Amino acid sequence: MAVAIRQPGWYRGAIGTIIGAAFGFGLVVALRAISGLDVFQTEQTGYPHVIVPLITAPFGFLIGFGAFDYWFRWAAGKPTVPEDHSGHGATKWQDYFKFNTDHKVIGTQYVVTTLFFFLIGGLLALLMRAELAQPGSQIVAANTFNGLFSTHAVVMIFLFIIPVFAGLANYVLPLMIGAPDMAFPRLNALSFWLLPIAGIIFLSSFLAPGGSFDAGWTGYAPLSTGAPLGQSFFNIGVQFAGASSIATALNFLVTIITMRAPGMNLWRMPLLVWANLSTSLLVVGATPFIAGAQFMVFFDRILGMNFFNFLQGGDVISYQHIFWFYSHPAVYIMMLPGFGIISEIISTHARKPVFGYRLMALALIGIVVLSYSVWAHHMFVAGMFSWLRVPIMITTMLIAVPTGIKVFSWLGTLFYGKIHTYSTAMLFSLAFIVTFTIGGISGVMLGMIPIDIHVSDTYFVVAHIHFVLFGGSVFTIFAGIYHWFPKMTGRMYDERLGRVHFWGTVIGTWGTFIPMHWVGMDGMPRRVADYASQYGDWNLVISIFAFILGAVQLVFLYNMIVSWRFGPKAGNNPWRANSIEWQVTSPPPVFNFDEIPRVVGGPYEYGTPGARHAIMGGEELEVPEPKPTTVTAPS
Amino acid sequence: MVLAVIVLGVIQSVILLQFDWFGGEASTAAKPIDTLMDVTIVLSSFIFAIVCVALGYALIKWRAKPGDEGDGLPIHGNTRLEIIWTIIPVIIVLGLAGYSWAVLNDVEKTDADAMHVNVYAQQFAWTFGYPEEGNKWSEGELHVPVDRQVIFDLQAQDVIHSFWVPEWRIKKDAVPGLSTDVVVTPDKIGRYQLICTELCGIGHTTMRATVVVESEADYQAWIKKQSQEVPEDLLLTKDQFYETQKQNEEKSGGIEGSGVIEE
Ligand code: HEM
Ligand SMILES: [Cu+2]
Ligand SMILES: [Cu+2]
Numbered sequence: 001m002a003v004a005i006r007q008p009g010w011y012r013g014a015i016g017t018i019i020g021a022a023f024g025f026g027l028v029v030a031l032r033a034i035s036g037l038d039v040f041q042t043e044q045t046g047y048p049h050v051i052v053p054l055i056t057a058p059f060g061f062l063i064g065f066g067a068f069d070y071w072f073r074w075a076a077g078k079p080t081v082p083e084d085h086s087g088h089g090a091t092k093w094q095d096y097f098k099f100n101t102d103h104k105v106i107g108t109q110y111v112v113t114t115l116f117f118f119l120i121g122g123l124l125a126l127l128m129r130a131e132l133a134q135p136g137s138q139i140v141a142a143n144t145f146n147g148l149f150s151t152h153a154v155v156m157i158f159l160f161i162i163p164v165f166a167g168l169a170n171y172v173l174p175l176m177i178g179a180p181d182m183a184f185p186r187l188n189a190l191s192f193w194l195l196p197i198a199g200i201i202f203l204s205s206f207l208a209p210g211g212s213f214d215a216g217w218t219g220y221a222p223l224s225t226g227a228p229l230g231q232s233f234f235n236i237g238v239q240f241a242g243a244s245s246i247a248t249a250l251n252f253l254v255t256i257i258t259m260r261a262p263g264m265n266l267w268r269m270p271l272l273v274w275a276n277l278s279t280s281l282l283v284v285g286a287t288p289f290i291a292g293a294q295f296m297v298f299f300d301r302i303l304g305m306n307f308f309n310f311l312q313g314g315d316v317i318s319y320q321h322i323f324w325f326y327s328h329p330a331v332y333i334m335m336l337p338g339f340g341i342i343s344e345i346i347s348t349h350a351r352k353p354v355f356g357y358r359l360m361a362l363a364l365i366g367i368v369v370l371s372y373s374v375w376a377h378h379m380f381v382a383g384m385f386s387w388l389r390v391p392i393m394i395t396t397m398l399i400a401v402p403t404g405i406k407v408f409s410w411l412g413t414l415f416y417g418k419i420h421t422y423s424t425a426m427l428f429s430l431a432f433i434v435t436f437t438i439g440g441i442s443g444v445m446l447g448m449i450p451i452d453i454h455v456s457d458t459y460f461v462v463a464h465i466h467f468v469l470f471g472g473s474v475f476t477i478f479a480g481i482y483h484w485f486p487k488m489t490g491r492m493y494d495e496r497l498g499r500v501h502f503w504g505t506v507i508g509t510w511g512t513f514i515p516m517h518w519v520g521m522d523g524m525p526r527r528v529a530d531y532a533s534q535y536g537d538w539n540l541v542i543s544i545f546a547f548i549l550g551a552v553q554l555v556f557l558y559n560m561i562v563s564w565r566f567g568p569k570a571g572n573n574p575w576r577a578n579s580i581e582w583q584v585t586s587p588p589p590v591f592n593f594d595e596i597p598r599v600v601g602g603p604y605e606y607g608t609p610g611a612r613h614a615i616m617g618g619e620e621l622e623v624p625e626p627k628p629t630t631v632t633a634p635s
Numbered sequence: 636m637v638l639a640v641i642v643l644g645v646i647q648s649v650i651l652l653q654f655d656w657f658g659g660e661a662s663t664a665a666k667p668i669d670t671l672m673d674v675t676i677v678l679s680s681f682i683f684a685i686v687c688v689a690l691g692y693a694l695i696k697w698r699a700k701p702g703d704e705g706d707g708l709p710i711h712g713n714t715r716l717e718i719i720w721t722i723i724p725v726i727i728v729l730g731l732a733g734y735s736w737a738v739l740n741d742v743e744k745t746d747a748d749a750m751h752v753n754v755y756a757q758q759f760a761w762t763f764g765y766p767e768e769g770n771k772w773s774e775g776e777l778h779v780p781v782d783r784q785v786i787f788d789l790q791a792q793d794v795i796h797s798f799w800v801p802e803w804r805i806k807k808d809a810v811p812g813l814s815t816d817v818v819v820t821p822d823k824i825g826r827y828q829l830i831c832t833e834l835c836g837i838g839h840t841t842m843r844a845t846v847v848v849e850s851e852a853d854y855q856a857w858i859k860k861q862s863q864e865v866p867e868d869l870l871l872t873k874d875q876f877y878e879t880q881k882q883n884e885e886k887s888g889g890i891e892g893s894g895v896i897e898e
Contacts, residue, residue, distance in 0.1 A: 451675070
């Protein structure tokens with residue numbers, strides 16, 4: 001026991017949590033005593049005795065858990081023990097519950113954890129759909145309902161979509177560029193462990209007096225500055241989730257820039273790598289803005305500052321500017337990695353190079369740049385300066401162009417290919433193209449000011465975001481998980497169950513989200529617990545499809561869990577893909593490569609006899625660098 | 636393929652144009668906005684048709700035969716095509732943006748003799764002041780005459796609310812600490828719903844009011860019957876607020892407390 005307590009791990013983590021919380025509590029008591037305030041009095045929204053421990057306890061946990069052991073020793077001038085907090089790699093399931101610095105272990109930790117939050121977010125959504133199935137109020141009260149859609153969105157965005165992409169890329173990206181690990185493995189592990197902390201903070205807000213945060217995921221001031229305690233849980237949770245994203249993005253940037261295998265110049269990087277490079281640029285540039293916005297709300301709430309207090313000279317609209325300056329780029333943070341995944345899968349299963357590879361990469365960069373100039377399209381009716389609307393409309397409409405380029409290039413990749421559709425990953429990729437197009441079209445409609453004035457804050461926007469986020473991001477996530485499942489687990493999933501999941505998901509998505517466009521255009525506002533009875537029929541249809549969509553995800557979970565344990569052995573390269581991760585064993589060896597591979601060609605040289613992307617270490621044969629031959633298409 | 640795109644695009648457009656997506660039209664803004672939407676729907680139908688037909692065609696034509704382990708043709712791209720599908724979308728979206736801009740200017744044009752109505756939003760109710768009629772006011776029911784331009788001056792006193800009458804196709808947030816306005820020319824007599832579309836707390840769902848558009852004569856008759864004026868302290872503009880605050884400070888001799896407002 002004594003040894004267990006000194007070792008980094010769960011015991012020490014628990015003790016650290018308690019010490020951290022006690023320290024925070026003591027700090028509040030002491031500071032209040034010194035300043036002559038009532039030691040235990042709680043302000044309306046302040047609750048410093050809860051809030052400060054909420055910040056200090058996670059640090060206590062991380063220190064106890066071993067996240068900082070190496071750095072502390074180094075800083076103190078003590079000999080560092082490179083493996084003092086974990087073995088590299090995972091040999092048994094318990095190893096996934098440790099502070100582990102192997103990018104493959106971390107990737108798996110990320111994907112499993114985020115799928116868990118996907119489940120929770122989904123249950124919250126189904127609870128809402130149950131309430132909305134009929135007009136009137138049946139299951140939850142109005143304030144609970146506000147809490148439900150707020151936590152649903154926050155869990156899905158900050159704990160599922162954004163981090164699951166980080167998880168998939170964590171696993172495959174270093175392999176793809178021929179690197180033995182990420183650039184900063186310890187930072188990588190820390191990034192992961194910040195996530196469950198954020199999740200616990202968000203969800204525990206349900207226990208706070210006054211209920212969970214309920215000002216929407218957008219948390220507009222002054223609704224949020226005056227909201228009960230739960231809102232502070234959101235303010236703080238976002239800091240942990242945001243720090244996790246930023247650290248991971250820095251890690252990806254440095255890894256991609258400095259750790260590519262010899263020969264992999266920019267134009268030989270797989271598009272997934274390009275996509276994560278672009279995403280990371282967005283995360284690093286934009287995420288500090290939401291962190292800042294939430295700190296400002298937080299300070300307004302507990303320190304009595306007046307950033308957004310209109311009665312004291314604060315400016316209400318500036319919250320929205322800062323928030324959307326992050327949150328518009330964030331929608332592309334939630335989409336670009338998916339674009340990368342789709343490019344990999346379509347090229348592999350159509351047995352053809354990605355059409356217009358360079359333009360695809362440039363389109364990603366174009367989206368990054370444009371992303372920073374469109375934030376105010378969320379504010380066309382917000383009462384901001386009216387001159388800003390038209391310039392923002394133009395940039396917003398223009399961002400559809402690089403998005404369109406991607407769609408057309410994927411279609412171009414299919415032409416003259418040999419398209420295999422046996423894999424569920426490919427099915428999701430093909431369905432993604434069509435579904436995402438709908439979301440792009442409704443996006444352009446929303447970008448047109450006169451239309452947006454009518455449908456802003458209605459169910460039309462709900463339809464748009466779910467077509468791009470479910471039909472877009474989540475489809476690419478499923479595609480990615482199915483595609484790399486054999487690499488990550490060494491086993492094959494069941495394609496029959498995959499098909500059930502695929503068709504159920506496609507039908508569920510369309511059935512749920514298409515009618516939302518209609519009721520929204522016709523006059524149903526969003527974020528309401530009840531609606532005019534004329535929308536009752538469509539809402540019932542929506543709820544039924546939503547439950548189908550929810551139920552069919554259980555098939556996915558079953559397939560993943562059972563196949564991970566009992567699936568047939570997958571082999572190294574079941575999809576006959578070219579990129580480097582498929583040239584190593586499944587799962588890959590602990591340090592990925594005995595010898596760093598040499599990259600000798602583009603990543604998608606399908607159809608060119610003798611062309612290679614990379615020569616793996618240990619391979620004797622010397623392959624001359626092939627000239628990419630371009631065959632003109634017979635027309 | 637081109638034929639398939641055209642046929643599918645036309646079918647989709649025709650079907651989609653049958654519906655009256657935005658619901659009833661009851662202001663002069665509704666027509667141009669609905670036409671804009673119809674044009675967008677037709678364009679979108681063709682773009683969606685291109686994607687569907689291209690995907691379907693590729694799947695039928697280039698599906699791998701079972702057991703075929705070969706690769707497709709090593710085509711890396713086609714500069715001409717890539718330029719085409721960059722330039723044409725640019726033209727389409729810029730065209731739509733220009734068209735939208737024109738519609739926007741059209742629907743937001745104000746007449747010199749427009750009538751002003753004050754809208755006061757608070758959790759979770761709407762009240763209306765009629766400054767041109769002796770500052771009369773009404774709670775939960777907005778009356779306006781038909782065929783006359785109205786400028787609504789919106790004010791919120793607690794959190795953000797949003798003023799939306801679907802049949803008018805207009806929407807604008809009422810923002811505390813700020814005056815916003817929105818222009819409408821109702822052109823159809825009837826009763827409509829005013830819906831709050833910005834999440835404003837527990838009562839957001841039910842924060843609605845009735846809008847009565849009536850003939851000038853009915854409107855005049857109605858306003859005559861209203862006896863109450865807008866209460867002095869109902870809402871303060873920002874300047875008024877600073878003014879009273881300054882007076883209070885002068886009275887009390889300084890700023891009190893830390894700025895935390897007691898609830
Ligand atoms: C073709 C490109 C796109 C355009 C032109 C576009 C345009 C817009 C506009 C104008 C709005 C504001 C609607 C309103 O609140 O009145 C909006 C909302 C939104 N969009 Fe997009 N969008 C595009 C693609 C995407 C993508 C790829 C995603 C994410 C994967 C996305 C996610 C969202 C979300 C989450 C919101 C709602 C935020 C909220 O109010 O809660 N959009 N979009
Ligand atoms: Cu946006
Ligand atoms: Cu409201």
